[in-house]
Amino acid sequence: MKKIDAIIRPEKLDEVRKAIEAVGYPGITITEAEGHGRQKGVVQQWRGETYRVDFLPKVKLELVVSDADADRIIQAIIKAAKTGAVGDGKIFVSDVRDVVKIRTGERGEQAL
Numbered sequence: 001m002k003k004i005d006a007i008i009r010p011e012k013l014d015e016v017r018k019a020i021e022a023v024g025y026p027g028i029t030i031t032e033a034e035g036h037g038r039q040k041g042v043v044q045q046w047r048g049e050t051y052r053v054d055f056l057p058k059v060k061l062e063l064v065v066s067d068a069d070a071d072r073i074i075q076a077i078i079k080a081a082k083t084g085a086v087g088d089g090k091i092f093v094s095d096v097r098d099v100v101k102i103r104t105g106e107r108g109e110q111a112l
Contacts (some may be wrong), residue, residue: 001064001065001066001067001096001099001108002064002065002066002070002093002094002095003063003064003090003093003094003095003096004061004062004063004064004065004070004074004077004092004093005060005061005062005089005091005094006060006061006063006075006077006081006089006090006091006092007033007035007058007059007060007061007089007090007091008011008058008059008061008077008081008088008089009058009059009064009081009083009087009088009089010032010057010058010059010104012059012080012081012083013030013059015080016061016076016077016080016081017030018080019057019076019077019079019080020061020063020076020077021105022076022109023069023072023073023076024069025063025065025069025073027063027064027112028061028062028063029062029063030059030060030061030062031059031060031062032057032058032059032060033057033058033059033060034055034056034057035055035056035058036054036055036056036061037086037090038085046112056087058089061077064096064099064112066109068105069111070093074091074093075081076088077091078091099111099112106108
């Protein structure tokens with residue numbers, strides 16, 4: 001099993017959620033986040049004043065999926081989230097040793 005953590009632009013959330021559902025995977029956890037990558041934030045201007053925004057709003061998606069589904073879901077996220085501009089986000093993939101469904105006690109892929 002794989003855990004997919006995707007950090008994306010907030011305005012892309014609805015498109016990404018629909019893309020994940022379209023490939024047949026409805027389970028997802030979404031968290032509002034702030035941060036920056038190599039760009040170290042942005043410089044903006046408002047009412048003639050220039051100011052720096054160090055932490056930009058982002059959304060973090062978390063999914064635990066079977067090994068067989070991981071690449072298909074990653075590609076769906078990339079296709080829906082990509083704008084081609086700096087700040088599109090990142091996807092982190094890690095191995096999951098076990099999953100336990102609290103309600104039934106099922107373990108492993110049956111718990112997904």
